[in-house]
Amino acid sequence: MTQKGITLKDVAAAANVSRATAARALNSYGYVGDGTALRVLEAAERLGYRANLVAQALRSGQLPIVGFIPGDIQNPFFARIAHDIEAELRRHRHNLLIASSEENVEQEKELLESLRSLSIRGFILAPTSATDSQHIVQLAREGTPVVLIDRVVKEVHCDSVIVDNEGGAREAVDYLVANGHERIGLLRDESRIFTAQERFAGYQNSLVSHGIALDPWLVSVSRSTVEHAIEATIRLFSRRDRPTALFTVDSLMTQGALLGLRSMGLSIPHDVSLVGFDDFNLATFTDPQITVVAQPTSEIGPVAAKMLLDRLAGKKLAPRHTRFPTRLIVRGSVSQLHGR
Amino acid sequence: MTQKGITLKDVAAAANVSRATAARALNSYGYVGDGTALRVLEAAERLGYRANLVAQALRSGQLPIVGFIPGDIQNPFFARIAHDIEAELRRHRHNLLIASSEENVEQEKELLESLRSLSIRGFILAPTSATDSQHIVQLAREGTPVVLIDRVVKEVHCDSVIVDNEGGAREAVDYLVANGHERIGLLRDESRIFTAQERFAGYQNSLVSHGIALDPWLVSVSRSTVEHAIEATIRLFSRRDRPTALFTVDSLMTQGALLGLRSMGLSIPHDVSLVGFDDFNLATFTDPQITVVAQPTSEIGPVAAKMLLDRLAGKKLAPRHTRFPTRLIVRGSVSQLHGR
DNA sequence: TTGAAAGCGCTAACAT
DNA sequence: ATGTTAGCGCTTTCAA
Numbered sequence: 176m177t178q179k180g181i182t183l184k185d186v187a188a189a190a191n192v193s194r195a196t197a198a199r200a201l202n203s204y205g206y207v208g209d210g211t212a213l214r215v216l217e218a219a220e221r222l223g224y225r226a227n228l229v230a231q232a233l234r235s236g237q238l239p240i241v242g243f244i245p246g247d248i249q250n251p252f253f254a255r256i257a258h259d260i261e262a263e264l265r266r267h268r269h270n271l272l273i274a275s276s277e278e279n280v281e282q283e284k285e286l287l288e289s290l291r292s293l294s295i296r297g298f299i300l301a302p303t304s305a306t307d308s309q310h311i312v313q314l315a316r317e318g319t320p321v322v323l324i325d326r327v328v329k330e331v332h333c334d335s336v337i338v339d340n341e342g343g344a345r346e347a348v349d350y351l352v353a354n355g356h357e358r359i360g361l362l363r364d365e366s367r368i369f370t371a372q373e374r375f376a377g378y379q380n381s382l383v384s385h386g387i388a389l390d391p392w393l394v395s396v397s398r399s400t401v402e403h404a405i406e407a408t409i410r411l412f413s414r415r416d417r418p419t420a421l422f423t424v425d426s427l428m429t430q431g432a433l434l435g436l437r438s439m440g441l442s443i444p445h446d447v448s449l450v451g452f453d454d455f456n457l458a459t460f461t462d463p464q465i466t467v468v469a470q471p472t473s474e475i476g477p478v479a480a481k482m483l484l485d486r487l488a489g490k491k492l493a494p495r496h497t498r499f500p501t502r503l504i505v506r507g508s509v510s511q512l513h514g515r
Numbered sequence: 516m517t518q519k520g521i522t523l524k525d526v527a528a529a530a531n532v533s534r535a536t537a538a539r540a541l542n543s544y545g546y547v548g549d550g551t552a553l554r555v556l557e558a559a560e561r562l563g564y565r566a567n568l569v570a571q572a573l574r575s576g577q578l579p580i581v582g583f584i585p586g587d588i589q590n591p592f593f594a595r596i597a598h599d600i601e602a603e604l605r606r607h608r609h610n611l612l613i614a615s616s617e618e619n620v621e622q623e624k625e626l627l628e629s630l631r632s633l634s635i636r637g638f639i640l641a642p643t644s645a646t647d648s649q650h651i652v653q654l655a656r657e658g659t660p661v662v663l664i665d666r667v668v669k670e671v672h673c674d675s676v677i678v679d680n681e682g683g684a685r686e687a688v689d690y691l692v693a694n695g696h697e698r699i700g701l702l703r704d705e706s707r708i709f710t711a712q713e714r715f716a717g718y719q720n721s722l723v724s725h726g727i728a729l730d731p732w733l734v735s736v737s738r739s740t741v742e743h744a745i746e747a748t749i750r751l752f753s754r755r756d757r758p759t760a761l762f763t764v765d766s767l768m769t770q771g772a773l774l775g776l777r778s779m780g781l782s783i784p785h786d787v788s789l790v791g792f793d794d795f796n797l798a799t800f801t802d803p804q805i806t807v808v809a810q811p812t813s814e815i816g817p818v819a820a821k822m823l824l825d826r827l828a829g830k831k832l833a834p835r836h837t838r839f840p841t842r843l844i845v846r847g848s849v850s851q852l853h854g855r
Numbered sequence: 856t857t858g859a860a861a862g863c864g865c866t867a868a869c870a871t
Numbered sequence: 872a873t874g875t876t877a878g879c880g881c882t883t884t885c886a887a
Contacts, residue, residue, distance in 0.1 A: 522879095522880055522881085523880065523881065523882095524880080524881095534880090534881080534882090535882080535883080538881070538882060538883085539882095542882085545883090566880090566881080567879090567880050567881070569879090569880080569881095570879075570880035570881045570882090571880080571881060571882080572881095573879090573880080573881075574880085574881055574882055574883090575881090575882085
């Protein structure tokens with residue numbers, strides 16, 4: 176046993192002062208005589224005193240912890256953001272509690288519900304559903320600071336950090352069209368997810384602006400996992416009159432598409448051209464390398480963390496919304512379609 | 516404002532009982548009249564009562580939170596483990612606080628130090644250093660349950676979950692030798708890291724058992740990031756009389772090697788054969804696919820979480836150590852060396 | 856079967 | 872400049 180259970184009382188006793196004075200010295204507020212302060216500090220040091228944050232939290236009603244609820248911590252996109260948030264919070268002596276919703280609204284609700292009992296100071300959240308959002312509205316209304324990332328929910332008025340999904344998707348499809356493609360497949364995730372909606376809109380808008388009719392058969396919906404995306408890809412390309420190009424709405428689905436196409440013996444870009452939303456490590460390792468719409472992943476975490484920290488510091492501002500632009504990175508997965 | 520700040524007192528008042536009785540009814544212990552219990556439960560329900568975990572923690576000295584300190588949450592290996600631990604903890608109504616050490620011992624110490632004030636119930640930790648470990652010893656000695664994963668520290672007596680690093684590395688190098696390679700490069704990370712030591716031992720042992728002398732020039736040390744590994748690879752292969760094969764000790768370094776070799780115009784497996792420790796998504800997307808030593812990543816998290824949960828439940832057992840076997844997955848990145 | 860009261864460790868209003 | 876005291880929300884003796 177070592178310096179476990181050294182409390183303020185012990186320090187106060189050792190320094191021959193009251194607990195109040197000891198607290199003042201330790202947290203440097205109010206009046207404390209110089210000599211006294213020194214004695215207290217010295218005693219605390221000697222005893223190995225460490226303030227009990229739980230006790231502080233009971234009084235203040237706030238634990239120095241922020242909750243992060245991503246769709247899936249295994250998605251490198253979220254892992255990167257988690258890392259950045261954590262680093263930023265650490266600078267402000269806060270900790271990060273991570274709980275994945277696993278893209279399941281019910282789980283998201285339960286998580287939020289259970290975390291509220293913990294007096295968590297605020298949340299950074301990637302809501303699973305763009306519509307089922309009463310639980311978030313509720314949370315925000317109670318005064319708990321919330322920052323939405325990657326996705327946004329209409330009814331909720333709080334800070335948010337997202338990217339230009341519509342523009343990014345549109346640019347991707349524009350690029351495909353510019354290369355002569357007209358039968359452009361879309362591999363998208365469930366429409367309850369905000370980004371799915373916006374990216375789908377970009378796909379549509381691009382087609383419309385080029386006078387290309389939207390063919391529902393070219394759109395395949397799947398869950399956002401490599402496995403599901405493989406199946407969806409195979410479904411899409413098993414039809415005769417298959418697409419000449421494919422746009423995938425996130426990196427996991429892009430990977431699934433890669434695998435699905437390979438399993439069908441379809442080569443990129445010879446048989447099929449491919450553009451994916453969200454850049455990922457793997458994209459530069461394949462041959463050819465994959466053309467993608469890149470998001471400024473490294474900026475999202477820090478910005479979101481700072482927004483939340485501002486709220487925790489008590490700043491009363493109107494909700495702020497950051498929307499980052501995306502960037503098309505042309506690599507080698509799109510070919511000029513001949514016979515045009 | 517909604518059901519914020521409903522306390523036990525409110526529930527007790529609403530049910531016309533004392534706080535003590537309300538607590539008994541809510542937590543079902545001690546004697547409570549059936550009718551009374553019902554009234555209390557009903558009142559709690561109606562008021563939307565939620566127990567204040569911080570207050571409970573102040574009494575019990577324990578917050579239902581477990582700390583996870585990986586080297587880097589962005590490493591898919593740790594992200595997967597984090598996910599699995601979290602899922603397991605959730606079943607036992609515990610939460611997971613994640614803080615990366617970023618492979619920095621000092622940061623690891625600070626993290627632990629600051630988290631102790633939080634009355635965290637236990638830790639799952641991948642220690643950055645195999646030697647600098649007093650802080651962990653200390654922690655364990657104070658009675659805080661600790662489970663070590665991926666890496667282990669001699670002086671610390673606690674549960675651990677690791678894999679057969681030596682055996683896995685040996686098998687990889689054996690395989691290279693069996694394919695006629697003798698000049699086998701090693702890309703390893705810093706020797707303070709436990710896994711680095713064991714994997715290096717496996718490399719050595721294999722060479723020795725085949726009567727091949729260890730050539731220090733063939734060993735390149737680098738930090739475990741893609742960028743550093745690229746440089747180290749280039750360094751290794753810039754020498755004349757370069758290796759015919761390369762063994763990399765983790766997936767980030769394998770990626771770095773891939774990139775480094777490509778930048779030098781060296782093709783796999785024609786110019787260089789490659790085997791990496793730790794399987795990763797990308798390994799099957801490259802052409803050729805990469806031969807790797809796979810770890811049972813999906814088993815580590817659940818086992819570690821269960822060990823910790825046992826401790827939290829108060830089980831007094833001798834420290835348990837699980838060491839999982841590894842498995843060589845032969846794909847296409849190794850070629851039979853001619854002229855042998 | 857229930858209630859009163861103490862106390863977990865800390866802070867802050869109030870008094871001195 | 873310092874001490875006294877009350878109380879954050881909860882659990883748990885102890886007494887009734």
